[in-house]
Amino acid sequence: MSLLMDMTLRDYSDVLASSEPAPGGGSTAALSGVLGAALTMMVVNLSVGKKNYESLNEKIKAKFMEEAENVKALQKELSGLVDEDTKAFNKFMEAVKLPKDTEEQNQLRAEKMQEASLYALQVPMKTAECCFRLLENQGNIARYGNRNAVSDVGVGALLALSGLEGAILNVNINLSGISDEAVRSEAHDKCRRFSVEGRKLHSEILDIVNLRIG
Numbered sequence: 001m002s003l004l005m006d007m008t009l010r011d012y013s014d015v016l017a018s019s020e021p022a023p024g025g026g027s028t029a030a031l032s033g034v035l036g037a038a039l040t041m042m043v044v045n046l047s048v049g050k051k052n053y054e055s056l057n058e059k060i061k062a063k064f065m066e067e068a069e070n071v072k073a074l075q076k077e078l079s080g081l082v083d084e085d086t087k088a089f090n091k092f093m094e095a096v097k098l099p100k101d102t103e104e105q106n107q108l109r110a111e112k113m114q115e116a117s118l119y120a121l122q123v124p125m126k127t128a129e130c131c132f133r134l135l136e137n138q139g140n141i142a143r144y145g146n147r148n149a150v151s152d153v154g155v156g157a158l159l160a161l162s163g164l165e166g167a168i169l170n171v172n173i174n175l176s177g178i179s180d181e182a183v184r185s186e187a188h189d190k191c192r193r194f195s196v197e198g199r200k201l202h203s204e205i206l207d208i209v210n211l212r213i214g
Contacts, residue, residue, distance in 0.1 A: 004031075004083050021093075026085035026124050029166030030078050033131040036159030037075035039152045040138055044068040047146040056144060064144055067137040074134050078163070081127050085170070088123045092116040092177075117177035124170035125187060131164035132194045135201040142208040154209035161202040168195055 004012060004023055012031075016023055044064075047053045053061070095112040099105045135157060142153040168191045178184050 004086060005079050022086040022089040024089070025166055026089070026127070026170040027082050029124065029163045029170065030081040030085055030127045032159045032166060033078040033127060033134060033163035034075055034082065036156040036163060037071050037078060037134055039156035039159065040071050040141055041068065041075065043141055043145040043149045043153050044071070046149045047144070050146060053144070060144060064140050067140050070137040071134060071141070074130050074137070078127065078130050081123060081130065085123045085127065088120040092120050113177070114179060117174060118183070121171060121174045121178060121187060124167040124174070125190065127167035128164050128171060128191060128194050131160045131167060132198045134160040135164070135198050135205065138205050139201070139208065142205050147212055150209050150212045154206055157202050157205040161198060164194060164198045
C-alpha cells in the first residue's frame, strides 16, 4: 500500500471503506487533526499582512505568530501519524501470525505481541496529544484572525476535537493488550486529562468564533 498521505481523497476513502482492517479509525483521527491544523493555517495566511492584523499591538502579533508556528509543526507531525498508525497495526498483526508450536516460539510471540501492543498504544497517544496541543494553539487565531474566515477556525477546532477523541478511543481499545499496569494507568490518566481539557478549549474557541460571526 502506498503512503496514505500521498493518496487522493477518493483513493483514501475507498480503501477506508474496504474490508481491509487498516487504515482505520486511528489513521483517520490523525487525518482529522491534519485537516484541522491546515484550516487554521489557512486563516493565519488570510490574516497576516491585512490591515486589521497589522493594527494589532506587537505583543498580540508575536503570540499569534508563535501559535501559528506551533500549528504548522503540529500539521507536519500529524501527517506522519496518519501512516504511522497503520504501520503500528500491521506490526501487531505480524506478531499475531508468528508460529506458536513450541515453548520458545510462544515466548517469542508473546514478547513481540507486547512490543507491538506498546507501539500501537503510543501512536494514538501521540495523535491525542497533538490534537490537544492544536486546540491549545487555536484560540488567539480565532480571536484575532481574519473575521471573514473565522468560521474556518471553528471547523478546525471541531476537527481537532474529533481527532483527539478518536485517538483516545484507539488508545482505550489497545489498553487491553498491555500487561504493564503502570503504563495502562498513565495512558488512562493522560487521556482523561486531554479529553476534559480539550473539550473545554474547544468550547472556548467555538464561543469566540460564534461571537465574531455575530
